[in-house]
Amino acid sequence: MLTGAIEAAYGQTYDVRWVYNPDEVGARIGAGTYVSCIAETPAGELLCHIGMSLAAAGDAVGHSGQAVTLPAARGxxxxxxxxxxxxxxxxxRGLAGMYSEATAAHPYSQKANIxxxxxxxxxxxxxxxxxVSNDAAGERTGRQSAALFYTKLNDGHERDVYAPExxxxxxxxTIELCRLRGRVAEPPADCELPPRSELHVEVDRDHNLALITVLQPGADLEEAVAGERRHLFHRENLDALYLDLPLERPATALVADHLERLGVSYAGVFPNHRTDGDVLRMQSLHRVRVKADDVAVASDHGRELLDYVLADLPRVG
Structure with missing residues (x-):
């Protein structure tokens, strides 16, 4: 059913390619890493589909996606x-929360999440x-942006959060609004950076972007990220790079500000299964220009947050 729903809304343009393979969908459901929730008519005709992915069966935070409402069911x-x-x-089932990306090409999905x-x-x-061509988004060209949402379901663990000043x-x-159990704290006075950073680089060819997860920030982080960014943009010809810094590591408060010189700017707070908790996500765009008018929002908080994100972009000129 998932494949049929995606094809009805997106044709063959949906940017997560495994959804077009029914065997892969079934394997993920069988492994407990994907949950498919559907609404249908009494005759069994599909009306709406929403999925939830887990990095591993039993994870505390789910990733909601593949949300499709068929034309007959809209309104x-x-x-x-x-x-x-x-x-x-x-x-x-005890999940702490659920996050999702909602297209910012229009406000409808964002309003529903709110x-x-x-x-x-x-x-x-x-x-x-x-x-990607979505029949609800109208005629738009170029890469589009996404709003990141988090829904709290149960209490997570208490933790200190170390954000750059x-x-x-x-x-x-963000932590207060989402009712996360995190406390913004100063890094210990004796906190020292190890000489070398530990990174994990994941290239997403479907999106033509890369995600760099910083497992351990080190004194060489700016140099290490600069090298990866140069390779990914100029050798791999990617359009965008996203960088995740672990908020539960005190070192993050010491290194993130240095990345501004690389043209890396604020994106938001995001769960990342490769770290022990939430991450500060930064972003860097290559040959992509984004203006405020290109991004729809659905709340006053969304507008305030978008203004912050756009203001932090590197100046061009």
């Missing part, structure tokens, strides 16, 4: 009702490839 708030059912299912109690935690500029205020605001 009935079926997306909201179906996602509420999935959220209740996840909450009963109705369900989700809050914006960031904006991923240029996240969606230009090749420049972004401490917006990180604290």
């Amino acid at each position: 009935q708030h079926l997306f909201t009702r179906t996602k509420r059912y999935l959220m209740d299912w996840a909450q009963e 109705e369900l109690g989700a809050h914006e935690t960031g904006f991923l500029l240029g996240w969606i490839p230009a090749s 420049r972004h401490r205020g917006i990180v604290a605001q």
Whole structure:
């Protein structure tokens, strides 16, 4: 059913390619790393689909996606009702929360997430490839952006969060709004950076972008990221790069501000399964220009957060 729903809304342009392979979808469901929630007519005809991915079976935070409402069901708030059912299912099983990216080409999906109690935690500029064609988005060209949402389902663990001084205020605001159990803290006075950073680089060819997860920030982080960025943009010809810094490591408060010289700017707070908790996500775009008018928002908080993200972009000129 997932494949049929995606094809109905996106044709063959959806940027997560495994959804077109029913065997792969079935394997993920069987492994407990994907949950498919559907609404259908009494005759068994599909009306709405929402999925939730887990990095591993039993994870505490799910990634909601593959949300499709068929044309015949639009205007009935079926997306909201179906996602509420999935959220209740996840909450009963003890998940701490659920995050999702909602297209910023239009505000409709964002409004539905807000109705369900989700809050914006960031904006991923240029996240969606230009090749994606969504029948709800109208005629748009170029890469599109996505709003990142988090919905709290259960309490997570208490933890200290170490954000760089420049972004401490917006990180604290996000944590408070999403009711995360994190406390923004100063790094210990004796905190020292190890000589070398530990990075994990993942290239997403479907999106033509890369995600660099900083497992351990080190004194060489600026140099290490500069080298990866140069290779990914000029040798791999990627359009965008996203950099995740672990907020539960004190070293993050010491290194993130240095990355501004590389043209890396604030995106938001984001879960990352390769670290022990949430991350500060930074972003860098290559040959992609984003203006405020290109990004739709659905709340006053969303507008404030988007203004912050856009203001932090490197100046061109």
